[in-house]
Amino acid sequence: TLTLSYVxxxxxxxxxxxxxxxxxxxxxLFTVDDKKKMLAVREQHPDVVFALNFQRSSTRFSRTKTxxxxxxxxxxxxxxxxxx
Numbered sequence: 001t002l003t004l005s006y007v008x009x010x011x012x013x014x015x016x017x018x019x020x021x022x023x024x025x026x027x028x029l030f031t032v033d034d035k036k037k038m039l040a041v042r043e044q045h046p047d048v049v050f051a052l053n054f055q056r057s058s059t060r061f062s063r064t065k066t067x068x069x070x071x072x073x074x075x076x077x078x079x080x081x082x083x084x
Contacts, residue, residue: 007044010037010040012037012041014050021048021049022049022050022051022078023048023049023050023051024050024051024052024053025038025050025051025052025053026053027052027053027054027055027068028054028055030052030054030059030061030068030071035071038050038052038077039075042077049078050077050078051077051078051079051080052068052072052077052078052079052080053079053080053081053082054068054069054079054080054081055081055082056068056081056082057069057072057079057080057081058081069081
């Protein structure tokens with residue numbers, strides 16, 4: 001069996017960059033594609049600190065019943081909820 005890894009080329013434009021250099025993504029709905037994107041961007045840019053700010057961090061993903069906040073904790077992302 002042959003296994004070949006690959007990386008798709010995409011670009012990411014953050015919603016906000018704070019004066020401290022913190023990159024902030026503002027999210028209402030947080031989809032499976034969003035989760036994959038944030039993990040890939042962080043993996044390929046380990047020198048950048050990312051934070052996710054959700055409309056409601058207590059929202060649950062339908063398939064796993066995990067909340068947005070729990071996903072952030074599990075994946076070591078800074079997160080917040082509501083207005084900045």
